[in-house]
Amino acid sequence: MKKETVKERIEFLRTLLNEANYDYYVLAQSKLTDQEFDKYLRELEVLELENPEFDSPNSPTKKVGGEVIDRFKKVKHKIPMLSLPDVFSLEEIEDFNKRVLKENVEPIYVCEYKIDGLSVSLHYEKGQLVYAATRGDGVVGEDITHNVKTIKSVPLVLKKPIDIEVRGEIYMEKKVLEEINEKRKQEKLPLLQNVRNAAAGSIRQLDSKVAAERKLNTWIYHLPNPEDYGLKTHEEALKFMSDLGLKVNTHANRVVYGIHEIESYIEEIASKRSELPYEIDGVVIKVNALKAQKELGFTSKYPKWAVAYKFPAEEVLTKLLGIEFTVGRTGRITPNAVLEPVIVMGSTVKRATLHNEDYVLSKELKIGDIVSIRKAGDVIPEVVEAKKNRRVGDEENFVMICTCPICGSVLEKKKDQVDHYCMNRSCPARKIEGLIHFCSRKAMNIDGLGIEIMEDFFNLGFVKTITDIYHLDEHKKDLIELEGYGTKSVDNLLSAIEDSKHNSLERLIFGLGIGGIGDKTALMLVKKFQNIDNMISASFEDYKNIKDIGAILASNLFDYFQDVDHLQLIHDLKELGLNMKYLGESSKENELITGRKFVLTGALSFIDRDRLSEIIDSYGGVTSTSVSKKTDVVIVGENPGSKYEKAKELKIEIWEEAYIKEILIGLGEL
Ligand code: AMP
Ligand code: ZN
Numbered sequence: 001m002k003k004e005t006v007k008e009r010i011e012f013l014r015t016l017l018n019e020a021n022y023d024y025y026v027l028a029q030s031k032l033t034d035q036e037f038d039k040y041l042r043e044l045e046v047l048e049l050e051n052p053e054f055d056s057p058n059s060p061t062k063k064v065g066g067e068v069i070d071r072f073k074k075v076k077h078k079i080p081m082l083s084l085p086d087v088f089s090l091e092e093i094e095d096f097n098k099r100v101l102k103e104n105v106e107p108i109y110v111c112e113y114k115i116d117g118l119s120v121s122l123h124y125e126k127g128q129l130v131y132a133a134t135r136g137d138g139v140v141g142e143d144i145t146h147n148v149k150t151i152k153s154v155p156l157v158l159k160k161p162i163d164i165e166v167r168g169e170i171y172m173e174k175k176v177l178e179e180i181n182e183k184r185k186q187e188k189l190p191l192l193q194n195v196r197n198a199a200a201g202s203i204r205q206l207d208s209k210v211a212a213e214r215k216l217n218t219w220i221y222h223l224p225n226p227e228d229y230g231l232k233t234h235e236e237a238l239k240f241m242s243d244l245g246l247k248v249n250t251h252a253n254r255v256v257y258g259i260h261e262i263e264s265y266i267e268e269i270a271s272k273r274s275e276l277p278y279e280i281d282g283v284v285i286k287v288n289a290l291k292a293q294k295e296l297g298f299t300s301k302y303p304k305w306a307v308a309y310k311f312p313a314e315e316v317l318t319k320l321l322g323i324e325f326t327v328g329r330t331g332r333i334t335p336n337a338v339l340e341p342v343i344v345m346g347s348t349v350k351r352a353t354l355h356n357e358d359y360v361l362s363k364e365l366k367i368g369d370i371v372s373i374r375k376a377g378d379v380i381p382e383v384v385e386a387k388k389n390r391r392v393g394d395e396e397n398f399v400m401i402c403t404c405p406i407c408g409s410v411l412e413k414k415k416d417q418v419d420h421y422c423m424n425r426s427c428p429a430r431k432i433e434g435l436i437h438f439c440s441r442k443a444m445n446i447d448g449l450g451i452e453i454m455e456d457f458f459n460l461g462f463v464k465t466i467t468d469i470y471h472l473d474e475h476k477k478d479l480i481e482l483e484g485y486g487t488k489s490v491d492n493l494l495s496a497i498e499d500s501k502h503n504s505l506e507r508l509i510f511g512l513g514i515g516g517i518g519d520k521t522a523l524m525l526v527k528k529f530q531n532i533d534n535m536i537s538a539s540f541e542d543y544k545n546i547k548d549i550g551a552i553l554a555s556n557l558f559d560y561f562q563d564v565d566h567l568q569l570i571h572d573l574k575e576l577g578l579n580m581k582y583l584g585e586s587s588k589e590n591e592l593i594t595g596r597k598f599v600l601t602g603a604l605s606f607i608d609r610d611r612l613s614e615i616i617d618s619y620g621g622v623t624s625t626s627v628s629k630k631t632d633v634v635i636v637g638e639n640p641g642s643k644y645e646k647a648k649e650l651k652i653e654i655w656e657e658a659y660i661k662e663i664l665i666g667l668g669e670l
Helices: 003-026 034-050 060-064 090-102 174-186 195-203 208-213 234-243 258-275 290-296 357-362 428-439 451-460 472-481 487-500 505-511 519-529 532-537 540-544 551-560 564-575 585-593 609-618 642-649 657-666
Strands: 074-076 108-115 118-125 128-134 140-142 164-171 217-222 254-257 280-287 306-310 316-327 333-344 347-353 370-374 382-386 411-413 420-422 597-601 622-624 633-636 653-656
Touching (some): 003 034, 003 060, 034 060, 108 258, 108 306, 118 195, 174 195, 217 234, 254 258, 333 370, 333 420, 472 487, 505 519, 505 532, 532 564, 540 551, 597 642, 633 642, 642 653, 653 657
Antiparallel strands (some): 128 140, 164 217, 316 333, 370 382
């Protein structure tokens, strides 16, 4: 073949194969069959080998990799590659919208998927890919050209011979990660943790053959200097880049108007998320008009014209290291997952409750499994499932214990119940839990005697029984010397203990931990019996005749007050000066509000929200706008918002309209 003809043939093949790559990897449709593609590619490879003078760095043959570098060169970004400000709630998006409106900018946005990968900057000169760089610290990145060339959806040659820098995300599809891990498992190699790390790891390979095997992909979403191309909106910039042959997520990106359309986009995407072939961790919202973007400007770290809304973390993978058992105050045994620590939504998770034997069995958990953990907001972490395809064979089966891990007594499981119990009443574990319960907020409300301190005091021998709590003042000197304890906190603790003596009786009844008696039942009982002596002398029938008290509760109550140890305890507490009477309604209502945190949601028919906040305030309560673990009560009116859902999820006390009304009437406020 004549040299001229060879050159023409090479150019013909390159164009043909570049177009085929574009059709297949960007448009997801192909004109060539796989066999045809391979045939032409091989022909091109041979021609290039035989005619090295026609070699080109951007030949489609480079897509298979082969270039090996010995280190990563540093590249300074002409325009810094900034990150985006993260937001986690719709309220924060509203704030962003408000900031935009304040600048008199029309609230027209482009919503995009926030792809979970790593960002990349691609540089083309005269339409030819010249180099590609990672973000690095935003100012200086690393040259990863050799690997980026192997990414099938990155065009080596654009459709127009222009100079341009574009930016986007390099990512790995979920399926690809699974395939790679399947193979690595067989080769006994450590598995890749998630798509983001896998993509980042792949792009930092010195040998581009390795990167090529990782089947990376791209979405392009940013043009740093759109004005140079006469563009007016981000939407136009996206179209412009797409027309150049770059892979732009045209189906996902959407121009929206105002906050409501942003919200519906997010809702829609959140529900589609798991079906996507790639991971997204949120939605990016960008002001559309480029002029407006300019006006809004940048902080040192972020553009002010965009935010990244992050979905609540769906699932985080970690290893189940073991299952440990704890004993509750009623003797109930709970298996707990001990996890390799992982950060979920900003906090480290090391343990999660597994409730009971049946729960563990139903999830088919094995020790050593890779499990997924979920934790939405500040909800308690939960083990979602075991990743069975990640098993390597040395995982161990879960076996339920049959003796108490603390005292060694044989556990009992009642018929038709799921829980195992340690029946030993003097089991130390049960005792500690009982003491903690006694001091808890809804019981005697002794601030400063939480789980850890109580465990310490128990182990040091200061508090073995409930009465010991009221003798703690005798150990004042020892307490002050204890690590982390100053005079002041000891004084506070002792006065909290002293104060608790004046509590109304229902707190004591609840605090004693009589089987099945919650705080509401305790209150109902003391209203009926008024003082503890009446409760001690009540018969089984007396209890059973009370509405809402069935045979089990009645016998629990009756038996409790027959037991000599319990009678001794009550006697001692009386001697120590504890109040044994019901102190009445009005104090009770006051208490319901004082010192507690409230969140209001929905509309109340009989009072407006501001007035209610004022009242709460005047009784020493606090109102705030968002529900968190710290919230004590959520007051729910008509058409409540997401706060109601969250309150239910967090198991926060919920007051309906009728209930708050009753309290306000009781307080004389209505
Ligand atoms: P983060 O650093 O996680 O707070 O979020 C910023 C990063 O999101 C950027 O640096 C990009 O790598 C990435 N990202 C993913 N999708 C997009 C998108 N559509 N637009 C802008 N950035 C995106
Ligand atoms: Zn025990």
